[in-house]
Amino acid sequence: MFNKIITTALLSLLSINAANAAIEQTKGDFKDKFRQLDESLPTPNVYRNAAGQPGHQYWQQKVDYKIKVHLNEEKHRLDASESITYNNNSPDTLKYLWLQLDQNKFRNDSMSAMTTTFGGIGARGPATQGASGSKPAQLSLAALRRDQFVADHELGYDIQKVVDKSGNKLHHVIVGTNMRIDLAKPLTPGQSVEFAIDYAYNIVEEDAVSARSGYEHFPDDEREGGNDIFLLAQWFPRLHAYTDYEAWTNKEFIGRGEFTLEFGNYDVEMTVPADHIVSSTGELQNPKQVLTSTQRKRLKEAENAKRPVFVVTADEALDNEIEATNKEKTWKFSAKNVRDFAWASSRKFMWDAKGHKQKGANQDLVMAMSFYPKEGGDLWKKYSTESVVHTLDVYSRFSFDYPYPTAQSVNGPVGGMEYPMISFNGPRTELQDDGSRTYSQAEKRFLIGVVIHEVGHNYFPMIVNSDERQWSWMDEGLNSFLDGVAGREWDPTIPWGVEPRDVVGYMKSSSQVPVMTQSDSVLHLGPNAYTKPAVALNILRETILGRELFDFAFKEYAQRWMFKRPTPSDFFRTMEEASGVDLDWFWRGWFYTTDHVDISLDKISKLRLDTKNPDIDFDRQRQEELDKPLSLTEERNKAEGKELWVNRFSDITDFYDENDRFTVTNKERNKYNKFLKDLEPWERTVFERAVKEDKNYYVLDFSNKGGLVMPIILQLTFADGSTQNQYIPAEIWRRTPKAVSKLIVTDKDQELVSVSVDPRWETADVDVSNNDYPRKIIPSRIEAYKAKKSTKKVSRDIMQDIKTEIKSSDDDEDENND
Numbered sequence: 044m045f046n047k048i049i050t051t052a053l054l055s056l057l058s059i060n061a062a063n064a065a066i067e068q069t070k071g072d073f074k075d076k077f078r079q080l081d082e083s084l085p086t087p088n089v090y091r092n093a094a095g096q097p098g099h100q101y102w103q104q105k106v107d108y109k110i111k112v113h114l115n116e117e118k119h120r121l122d123a124s125e126s127i128t129y130n131n132n133s134p135d136t137l138k139y140l141w142l143q144l145d146q147n148k149f150r151n152d153s154m155s156a157m158t159t160t161f162g163g164i165g166a167r168g169p170a171t172q173g174a175s176g177s178k179p180a181q182l183s184l185a186a187l188r189r190d191q192f193v194a195d196h197e198l199g200y201d202i203q204k205v206v207d208k209s210g211n212k213l214h215h216v217i218v219g220t221n222m223r224i225d226l227a228k229p230l231t232p233g234q235s236v237e238f239a240i241d242y243a244y245n246i247v248e249e250d251a252v253s254a255r256s257g258y259e260h261f262p263d264d265e266r267e268g269g270n271d272i273f274l275l276a277q278w279f280p281r282l283h284a285y286t287d288y289e290a291w292t293n294k295e296f297i298g299r300g301e302f303t304l305e306f307g308n309y310d311v312e313m314t315v316p317a318d319h320i321v322s323s324t325g326e327l328q329n330p331k332q333v334l335t336s337t338q339r340k341r342l343k344e345a346e347n348a349k350r351p352v353f354v355v356t357a358d359e360a361l362d363n364e365i366e367a368t369n370k371e372k373t374w375k376f377s378a379k380n381v382r383d384f385a386w387a388s389s390r391k392f393m394w395d396a397k398g399h400k401q402k403g404a405n406q407d408l409v410m411a412m413s414f415y416p417k418e419g420g421d422l423w424k425k426y427s428t429e430s431v432v433h434t435l436d437v438y439s440r441f442s443f444d445y446p447y448p449t450a451q452s453v454n455g456p457v458g459g460m461e462y463p464m465i466s467f468n469g470p471r472t473e474l475q476d477d478g479s480r481t482y483s484q485a486e487k488r489f490l491i492g493v494v495i496h497e498v499g500h501n502y503f504p505m506i507v508n509s510d511e512r513q514w515s516w517m518d519e520g521l522n523s524f525l526d527g528v529a530g531r532e533w534d535p536t537i538p539w540g541v542e543p544r545d546v547v548g549y550m551k552s553s554s555q556v557p558v559m560t561q562s563d564s565v566l567h568l569g570p571n572a573y574t575k576p577a578v579a580l581n582i583l584r585e586t587i588l589g590r591e592l593f594d595f596a597f598k599e600y601a602q603r604w605m606f607k608r609p610t611p612s613d614f615f616r617t618m619e620e621a622s623g624v625d626l627d628w629f630w631r632g633w634f635y636t637t638d639h640v641d642i643s644l645d646k647i648s649k650l651r652l653d654t655k656n657p658d659i660d661f662d663r664q665r666q667e668e669l670d671k672p673l674s675l676t677e678e679r680n681k682a683e684g685k686e687l688w689v690n691r692f693s694d695i696t697d698f699y700d701e702n703d704r705f706t707v708t709n710k711e712r713n714k715y716n717k718f719l720k721d722l723e724p725w726e727r728t729v730f731e732r733a734v735k736e737d738k739n740y741y742v743l744d745f746s747n748k749g750g751l752v753m754p755i756i757l758q759l760t761f762a763d764g765s766t767q768n769q770y771i772p773a774e775i776w777r778r779t780p781k782a783v784s785k786l787i788v789t790d791k792d793q794e795l796v797s798v799s800v801d802p803r804w805e806t807a808d809v810d811v812s813n814n815d816y817p818r819k820i821i822p823s824r825i826e827a828y829k830a831k832k833s834t835k836k837v838s839r840d841i842m843q844d845i846k847t848e849i850k851s852s853d854d855d856e857d858e859n860n861d
Contacts, residue, residue, distance in 0.1 A: 076752045076780045080627035083635070084612040090287040095616030096603050103608055105130040106282045106307040113314045114388055116271060119258050122243040125279055126208075130235040133285060137230045141285075141293040142222045145277035146244045148296055149198040149252060154219050155297045156193075164554055164566045185253075192251040200280065201243045208237040220296040222280060240280050246273065249456035256385070256467070259456035268364045272392075272416065274455040274467050276385040277302075284510070288610055294512050300562035301511035301518075304382040306606060310375075315388045317370035318363040320355055322394075322414040322453050323386035324464045325378030333372050346398035346408060351428040355394040357417060363390040378463065380446075380606060382508055385462035387453045391416035395424070399432045404444035409435060415454035420472030420480035422490055427452045427468070430494035430533075437529035438502050441594065442601035450501060452494050459493040461500030468493045488537050495533070496526040507601055508608045515562040516634075517611060520576025527577055541577040543807035546570060550639035551749075551809040558634040559611065578807055579633040586805045587629065587754060587773075588622055596621035628773055632751045641749030643813035644800050650740040652733055655718050657711035665705040739789045743798065743816075745782065749809060752776040758802040759787070762794040 087093035089100040107130075112123035131137055148155045161180075205215045207227060214225045230236050249257030256276035263269030284292045284303040292303040313321055321333070330339050338354050345352035367390065378384060396412040413427035431452055435445050449464045457467035470490040472480035499522045503509065509517035527541030538545075549555065549570035556566055558576055565571045584593040599621040600614055615630045632638055653660050689700070719727060745755060755771040775783050789795060800814040808814060812821050 074780065076632065077628045077774070077777045078631070080615060080630055084615065085288065091610070091613055093616065094620040095600070095613045097607055101607065102132045102134070102287065104132055104285050104305045106305045108279070108307060108309045108384070110279055110309070110311045112311070114273060116316055119246045120243060121246060121275070121278060123279060124239065124241045126237065126239045127282070128235055128237050129282060131230045131232055134232050136232065137226070137285070139223050139225045141283040141291045142224065142280045143283055143296065143302070144200045144217065144220050144222050144280055145296050147199040147220045148298060149193060149247055151193060154295050158297070189252050192248055196245050198245060198247060202240065203243065204241040206239050208239070213238055221283070221293050242280060249274065255457060255460045257456060270364050270389065270391050272387070272389040272455045274387045274453065274457050276460065276462055284608070286608060292510060292512060297563050299565070299568060300513070300515065302383065303510045303512045304508070306380050306382050306508065309378040309381060309384045311384060312373050312375050313386060313388065314371050314373045316368060316390065317372045318366070318368050318390040319388045320390070320392040320394055320414065321374040321386060321388045322392070322412070322451050322465060323374070323376045324381060324384045324462060325376035326448050328375040328377050333374050342396060345396035345410070348397055351395040351397040351413070353393065353395050355392065357393050360391060360393040361417060381463040382505060383462050385465050387414060387455060387465070387467070389416065395428055397428050397432060399435050401439065401444050406444065406446050406448060409445050409447070410449045411435065412449060413452045418471045419454045420482065422470065422472050422482045422487060423454060426487065426491055427494055430491050431498050433533060434495045434498040434529055437532055438499055438525055441525060441528070441598060442502050443605055445501065446506065447501070450498055452498065459497050461497040461505065463501065463505045466494070466497035466500070468497055491533060492526070492530060492537070492539065495529050496522060499526050499529065502601070506606060507604045508606065510608065510610070511562065513561055514559070514611055515565065515568065515572035516558050516576040517614065519572045520558070521580070523573040523577035524580040527581065540574060541581055543578050543582060544804050546574050546578045546807050547809040549575065550807060555637040557637060576634070582806060583629065586756070588624060592622040592624065628752055636751070638750035640751045640753050640806050640808045641747070641810050642753065642755060642800055642808060643746045643748050644743060644798060644816045645746050646744040647795070647798060647816050648742040649795070650742065652737065652740060654734045655715050657707040657715055661705040661707050665703065737791050739791065739794060741787045741789070741795055743785045743787060745785070747776060747781050752780055753806045756801050756805060758799045759795060760797045762796050
């Protein structure tokens with residue numbers, strides 16, 4: 044109500060600012076940044092309700108597997124048979140089933156192979172096209188190695204038999220990385236069907252083809268011994284998910300979009316060389332047949348150990364490498380309620396373990412374990428299993444108690460990949476000439492970070508079972524957010540890559556796509572699926588909602604969808620419903636657009652409340668006039684001693700020589716008295732108090748140059764050196780999302796000298812040079828350099844070069860040593 048009696052000058056300026064903002068919004072390009080997101084989300088139904096919860100008729104399929112597999116180390120081949128029980132919990136009748144044949148991706152006729160581009164945005168592998176004939180195109184030796192490996196090996200699944208439980212053949216059709224099995228009779232709701240598949244495939248060399256699994260062969264020399272590490276994943280035909288939102292999720296596996304799977308129980312028997320150690324999803328069922336009594340005793344001791352205990356020591360692993368055997372052992376594992384199954388096998392593995400206690404949880408003891416060769420060295424001995432325990436501790440606080448009996452980190456050729464209870468992680472030590480093994484700071488940080496990230500995937504998506512083929516960000520983004528939380532609780536000096544400043548370069552790039560883009564179509568997967576959503580959640584937690592509201596809502600989402608399959612709408616709705624805050628503007632801006640944050644503070648106007656008393660206000664106006672700088676003409680005339688006409692002829696005067704335009708008349712005084720008289724008593728009280736307090740009125744003009752609406756976070760600095768922080772919610776942009784003005788009132792003695800927007804870089808503002816008023820000088824660097832000589836192509840001097848002698852390999856080695 045104070046606006047009714049604010050001064051004419053103040054009203055005028057505010058209206059001009061509002062009018063200018065309105066002009067910018069009436070050019071036909073107005074976008075409602077606060078439009079309700081429900082217009083874009085799927086309609087709530089009996090399977091997924093409007094609160095983001097599983098509906099009262101929610102369902103999902105269940106698939107159980109019994110698999111017997113034989114690892115042929117010499118041929119790098121798996122031979123296996125599996126028996127599958129498929130439970131139809133859907134309301135639909137199914138005439139056929141779709142299975143994933145992920146190994147078919149490596150075939151020359153796969154969609155992945157046929158659509159691989161030569162260089163370009165988002166392409167993996169160093170390949171670049173030449174520039175208009177001036178330079179040759181480039182193809183890395185690694186790319187050539189991959190092509191040669193694929194050409195030299197028969198890759199993909201060899202499906203040998205598909206039969207029902209009675210042994211009758213089932214008609215099946217292979218479509219790229221998918222296989223359709225036609226059922227003998229339709230599978231009605233509530234029924235189950237059993238069938239079996241015999242299959243085999245040649246395992247890819249991971250270092251050659253850059254896969255998510257495969258084998259690594261070590262050189263056959265004194266130092267390495269010619270042994271292998273096998274990381275086995277996507278190693279068995281497995282059911283595609285059948286869902287309420289898409290039916291069969293049978294999109295071709297191209298490589299980037301990961302996996303959409305059903306929960307079930309697994310019983311797996313792996314027959315491997317007798318000196319191999321096996322790490323696997325699930326619990327070992329026959330320890331007496333595959334472990335020595337000493338190893339079993341050590342494993343028991345590890346349950347209550349303060350630090351990891353070696354179940355298989357470094358010396359024992361080295362002995363296994365040296366004393367290879369032709370005998371075999373069968374390891375048996377069982378896993379309950381998991382969505383996938385992976386394992387690793389090698390005679391090179393040492394194995395350490397440590398128990399992680401979860402008081403009051405259904406799974407009160409979790410065995411954190413690591414498997415690694417001597418190449419892992421002290422880096423793995425010190426940090427792998429401890430990182431596993433730290434991950435379980437932090438992630439459980441934000442979601443739920445870890446429900447499985449083991450959590451494992453395995454070293455091998457895969458840089459980082461996750462599966463239920465097991466993860467593959469790549470960093471290693473470097474063998475030096477003196478026999479020691481060292482590692483860089485970067486390798487240490489990489490190991491800790493990748494273990495936290497991959498073990499964290501047990502929660503998202505191995506338990507909160509989102510669709511990775513469709514929405515990478517739902518597991519990678521949420522997991523990157525949490526691994527950033529866990530990482531900064533480990534050591535905040537390590538750059539975890541989830542701070543707002545870590546995404547600004549990507550957000551202002553021209554090759555963005557929205558976060559909601561399907562996985563295989565994303566141009567830059569790392570910043571799009573990992574960093575940007577992680578940063579968004581970090582901002583949501585620390586800046587917009589605050590920790591209490593965010594943590595409650597996030598945990599509610601995790602617990603609602605534990606062992607179920609959420610979609611983005613379920614996440615968005617749960618976070619809003621549980622926090623009690625409308626976040627539609629946030630999801631729309633960060634996840635559905637490529638807008639970026641760039642809020643500019645363009646101008647600050649200082650205003651003073653008119654008293655309406657002409658004896659005061661006119662005198663103020665006179666003083667403002669006197670405070671203006673003299674014109675150059677007037678100043679130079681004075682300096683030259685020019686005498687003014689009015690001074691030379693002072694005998695000629697009139698009324699206006701004695702009274703200026705600020706002279707007060709009784710007419711103005713009467714007008715002032717009438718103004719006071721016409722005010723309601725409460726209005727006069729308010730007005731007179733405002734005049735007496737004589738506060739400072741500042742109007743701050745902001746423009747939104749990036750298009751992404753965000754809260755405006757201000758740091759106000761006053762003449763006495765004190766500062767004050769002010770938070771303006773994003774809703775200030777709801778009517779004019781391109782430009783807004785904000786009135787800030789301070790006490791008389793609090794004179795504003797400067798204002799900074801987002802002073803702590805909380806909002807991922809891409810251009811901080813326009814965040815300060817007055818503008819700051821931006822520090823940067825300049826480097827002196829020596830001009831290079833011309834790089835014109837030098838012709839070959841064959842006459843001279845032909846005299847050069849051929850160097851021996853020893854000469855090359857001596858030259859390298861020098």
